[in-house]
Amino acid sequence: MNIHEYQAKEIFRKYNVPVPNGGVAYSVEEALNVAKSLDSSIFVVKAQIHAGGRGKAGGVKIAKNLDEVTLHANEILGKTLVTHQTGPAGKTVGRLLVEEGIDIARELYMGIVLDRQTGQFVFMVSVEGGMEIEKVASETPEKIIKEWIEPGMGLQAFQARKLAYALGLQGVQVREAVKFMFALWNAFNASDASLVEINPLVVTGNGHVMALDAKMNFDDNALYRQAEILEYRDLSEEEPSEVEASSYNLNYIKLDGNVGCMVNGAGLAMGTMDIIKLYGGEPANFLDVGGVANPDTVSNGFRIIMSDSNVKAVLINIFGGIVRCDRVAMGIILALEKVKVNVPIVVRLAGTNAEEGARLLANSDIDFIVATSLAEAAEKVTAAIKE
Amino acid sequence: MILVNNDTKLVVQGITGSEGSFHTAQMLEYGTQVVAGVTPGKGGQTTETGVPIFNTVQEAKDKVQANTSVIFVPPPFAADAIMEAVDAELDLVICITEGIPTSDMVKVHEYMAGKKTRMVGPNCPGVISPGAGKIGIMPGFIHQEGKVGVISRSGTLTYEAVHQLSSRGIGQSTCIGIGGDPIIGSNFIDLLDLFNQDEGTEAVVMIGEIGGTAEEEAAEWAQKNFTKPIVAFIAGTTAPPGRRMGHAGAIISGGKGTASDKIAALKAAGIAVSESPAGIGELMEEILKK
Numbered sequence: 001m002n003i004h005e006y007q008a009k010e011i012f013r014k015y016n017v018p019v020p021n022g023g024v025a026y027s028v029e030e031a032l033n034v035a036k037s038l039d040s041s042i043f044v045v046k047a048q049i050h051a052g053g054r055g056k057a058g059g060v061k062i063a064k065n066l067d068e069v070t071l072h073a074n075e076i077l078g079k080t081l082v083t084h085q086t087g088p089a090g091k092t093v094g095r096l097l098v099e100e101g102i103d104i105a106r107e108l109y110m111g112i113v114l115d116r117q118t119g120q121f122v123f124m125v126s127v128e129g130g131m132e133i134e135k136v137a138s139e140t141p142e143k144i145i146k147e148w149i150e151p152g153m154g155l156q157a158f159q160a161r162k163l164a165y166a167l168g169l170q171g172v173q174v175r176e177a178v179k180f181m182f183a184l185w186n187a188f189n190a191s192d193a194s195l196v197e198i199n200p201l202v203v204t205g206n207g208h209v210m211a212l213d214a215k216m217n218f219d220d221n222a223l224y225r226q227a228e229i230l231e232y233r234d235l236s237e238e239e240p241s242e243v244e245a246s247s248y249n250l251n252y253i254k255l256d257g258n259v260g261c262m263v264n265g266a267g268l269a270m271g272t273m274d275i276i277k278l279y280g281g282e283p284a285n286f287l288d289v290g291g292v293a294n295p296d297t298v299s300n301g302f303r304i305i306m307s308d309s310n311v312k313a314v315l316i317n318i319f320g321g322i323v324r325c326d327r328v329a330m331g332i333i334l335a336l337e338k339v340k341v342n343v344p345i346v347v348r349l350a351g352t353n354a355e356e357g358a359r360l361l362a363n364s365d366i367d368f369i370v371a372t373s374l375a376e377a378a379e380k381v382t383a384a385i386k387e
Numbered sequence: 388m389i390l391v392n393n394d395t396k397l398v399v400q401g402i403t404g405s406e407g408s409f410h411t412a413q414m415l416e417y418g419t420q421v422v423a424g425v426t427p428g429k430g431g432q433t434t435e436t437g438v439p440i441f442n443t444v445q446e447a448k449d450k451v452q453a454n455t456s457v458i459f460v461p462p463p464f465a466a467d468a469i470m471e472a473v474d475a476e477l478d479l480v481i482c483i484t485e486g487i488p489t490s491d492m493v494k495v496h497e498y499m500a501g502k503k504t505r506m507v508g509p510n511c512p513g514v515i516s517p518g519a520g521k522i523g524i525m526p527g528f529i530h531q532e533g534k535v536g537v538i539s540r541s542g543t544l545t546y547e548a549v550h551q552l553s554s555r556g557i558g559q560s561t562c563i564g565i566g567g568d569p570i571i572g573s574n575f576i577d578l579l580d581l582f583n584q585d586e587g588t589e590a591v592v593m594i595g596e597i598g599g600t601a602e603e604e605a606a607e608w609a610q611k612n613f614t615k616p617i618v619a620f621i622a623g624t625t626a627p628p629g630r631r632m633g634h635a636g637a638i639i640s641g642g643k644g645t646a647s648d649k650i651a652a653l654k655a656a657g658i659a660v661s662e663s664p665a666g667i668g669e670l671m672e673e674i675l676k677k
Binding site: 085116117120121133137150152192194219220222224265270271274283320321352373375378 | 410462487491493496497524526528541544567569570596599601622624626627629633641642663
């Protein structure tokens, strides 16, 4: 799960990770009130969307007085920002973060992620703050310094010192940075975060270490024990059809193509998308209906797939293991009595009772295109689109 | 065959839950030696299928010589269940449970270091050695005894590949679903190493997906060490970056873990890669004919 920058900064404050003073605003008036409450003569107005690259897209502005806060808030609120992370459609700004301006002496980078190779969380810092860290990682990996955290031990002071010195910090800043890192590790660890990134981490003009930006992602599998974090979920940042799917426990991701797919299992769902593309089509979605393809899950699946007006044909690919294909076929037939689908439907059933399933589909009143192999299914669904 | 054979004596952790009891019946039907179940508080009882239940894994080991465990325990308690099996020094623990928090698995990973037990999973369909035993949730009947090993990060996509092999008369030595999570017990290299030493395996199908760099590392390792042919498929060529494709581990992040990177690494290591998920069986057939 992703959250907004201002929410991540709220978490930071709770754990004593230094951040600039500021607050969230949903309107121009609120933005002005937040600015007035700050003891500052310079302000930053930041668009709050779940994507990076906001600055380049015009979503971050500096205001030298309260009038400029109004001006920028007016401009950014409601604006659609297109960044390298939003996709071409962009994201509309509904919330702002208004902060005091900070005098910046140095821009650094700090993050914590999971290292899959070692099975440990890793603390990363770099002096290349403010840059795209992916670019730094691929072009100059030696500029990223890492310390791995032993789970039983947590972050150790010597590790934090090593990182602080690697950032070129000196004197009292080292002690401050060590304290900062302990606080950050506590925030990360206690909230079951899967990623935290501070880019830039800054040294201020008067020598203090501070998180100018804050990004946090959380482990979806741990949200059951993170009630406070779950409250930060902003449904308006998510695709409505994906929100609906998740309420049915379906795993759906909307894509840009026109072939809707319904598959059991994540790997096979990805494989099905791939083979559609290989046969010249474009998948409209990823949809994993899971192990239980019963009439309810199938009809909910249809409803979500068909809510996308781009969909011109649907491919159902079920590999029956424990779930029997004749039951799935019944489910599909029953679902189509509830949900109207007026595009061609290609069904491929394989595994347990696949033949009975195919017979049920063939004998029903609905015009299915039945396929036996994965390749045949892909061929038929892409042909159906072209007709 | 590797991991599961005729000497495998299975204990099912979480045997009285709905998943656990259903799949215990399925495994018994396949001919797997299920010698025990564990549900704390229900020790002394027997399941409807006739399997004795114990309170702890240690008891199951001491009293009925269980040497392998399969876990159907719900996510909040699954990490603890794994550690219990490791503490009892079983040879193998296979964790089927999906949805275990990553930070729990980080602790499990640390706990297992230097211990005797091997883990497969979590979030996996399990391990099957056709004819010898089925441990997990895969449909037994699609498999055939034979000499091709299968290692996969996916569930149903593995069934798809096995189905393609079996329908061409190509049997399998052992099929392992390694799991779709970022932290897993056994990776491609661990299992390729076992298949390398297994006389009953002539070739291996390797099914990867987007996310992480396990396939790239396996490709590099296989080029140096693996003596048998490999056919690979990578799922997720069409997956958009930054989106979790069902599996917690299947996500392209920070420009890493793309299907094209993985396919390039596999090809560079001389591994045959099927572009299509429908072409895995065919490609293996061609390679075995050579």
